[in-house]
Amino acid sequence: MEDNGGEDPVNNNNNTTVSSEGSIIKVTVKTPKDKEEIAISEDASVTQFKEEISRRFKAKQDQLVLIFAGKILKDGDSLNQHGIKDGLTVHLVIKTAHKAGDGASSSTSCTSQVGSSSGSSSGPSSAAHSSSVGSTGGPVSAPPQTPNILTGFGDLSSLSSMGMGSANFMELQQQMQSQLMSNPEMLSQIMENPLVQNMMSNPDLMRQMIVANPQMQQLMERNPEISHMLNNPELMRQTMELARNPAMMQEMMRNQDRALSNLESIPGGYNALRRMYTDIQEPMFSAARDQFGNNPFSALGGNSDGGVQPSRTENREPLPNPWGPPSSTDPSEGGGGTGTTGSSTAGSTNPSVSNPLAVNSASLGNGMFSSPGMQSLMQQISENPQLMQNMLSAPYMRSMMQSLAQNPDMASQNPASSPSTGTNPAQQLMMQQMLQMFAGGNASSQTPEVQFQQQLEQLGAMGFINREANLQALIATGGDVNAAIERLLGSQPS
């Protein structure tokens, strides 16, 4: 094989320097971290080369291993023998105790990286403090419970140690959650993490974590069915299986949706659904939207009627985060016959049992606002600075506000749907309590009438004589007079 464009390194001698015996050639010596150009005589032996290298790289000669063109250069060889010529590169590995010269490739595409680093972090015991695991690594318990699920993901343990127990903590959680949501790969990586899987396959542990959430405890008191479900290991196992396997989960949800739509068509089924929703889902709904984190069992089908079995299983839809960016779950097939929330019509999804927060991937942000409760909440917090601060502790809120601002239609539709809210005092009460929790955690023990005495008087003075409607409006807006007025005006034909 003769000259090939003058660059045939196999046989040809391209001497750029003085062509004499023992001319100096410049050889690049490359370690994974470093690169040096070394001038050496072309007749030199490998040993001499190594001498030079050890000087330049400050390493002992016997620590050096030279590789050229896939072959290790032995001390007895000469450079010529291996065909090392001017301008070529020789690889160097410095054998130190702690891997100085080694392949510093961080491009580990395997999940091994996640696995190995999380193995070194705090184990499941710390995760036991966190309450909701079903949301894979999603936001967890109230800030007071400091060690949280983030510590279970080794790479993120540093995150968990920052800003714990404060508003920042929530921020981090939410950020992580949104990252997770937007990156299904990362999600599946985390899911594949053996630590997570171990945790999830331990029903007792899961139950403990879930029960530890005060929200859940309240719920459980109110609805014994939930506790029943929690205590049923079979169900737990199935649920966790679901949580572990997002594909299966989607499948499950699709089935649920379909089942629900079937249920709706059964005579009397609609009412059953509705009852189911108001009794069980609403509290879960509001619990899930609580500031302190997401409840994994955000939708429960405690179906006492109609005998539809899929709805009995917990919906562990990952991250039903009302504040978050779109999740990758499939949209409910309009099957949820739970029109009681009075979700506005255009472009939003009715919350269904399996899709409680109206996660419509087409218009996610909007879907969140389809509930009039939400709307009043927004108004409420804009009045109350403390609430505002709490809510805005997470940056995503801003983006949500933006999307709301961009969609004034949605906003205007909400008051129009208030009549339905008016028919559901339970829901309003929930909303009210939730708001109060936001504002500092005092649950009101007075009746709304007493509580809103002052506001009622105001409304009366302004000319709203329908005390009943006033009261409803005030409950819905949590005592916000202005919002209540708008509500009242919106529901009256003008």
Add this chain to the structure above:
Amino acid sequence: MAGVKVPRNFRLLEELEEGQKGVGDGTVSWGLEDDEDMTLTRWRGMIIGPPRTIYENRMYSLKVECGPRYPEAPPFVRFVTKINLNGVHNSNGVVDTRAVSALAKWQNSYSIRVVLQELRRLMMCKENMKLPQPPEGQIYTN
């Protein structure tokens, strides 16, 4: 330039040059086994064991054979240095084509470097990174 079939020898010469110039991240190396080999068939490769694995600090020598149909057909790869790795025959170091995705789904744009790098990546996988290894320096004799 899609669809142009580069003649085998051109390709191999290019790869030879890259091997000598140290193209890549420096964790693998390759070159002709015998500089006089006009057919550019027999190659030698070297993989530096990745850090934080059991292969760390070790250098693995390989033989790569690029047949007449290369690069349309994948090369034959076998380890010279003894190694315990999934996809490598314990007795003779031959790499199972089906175990390495670069070989199983070979494309003619792949190269020796790609194969070596893939093998290195395999060393970093969970299932491989902790496999007990034979003492350093042993080679397959057949």
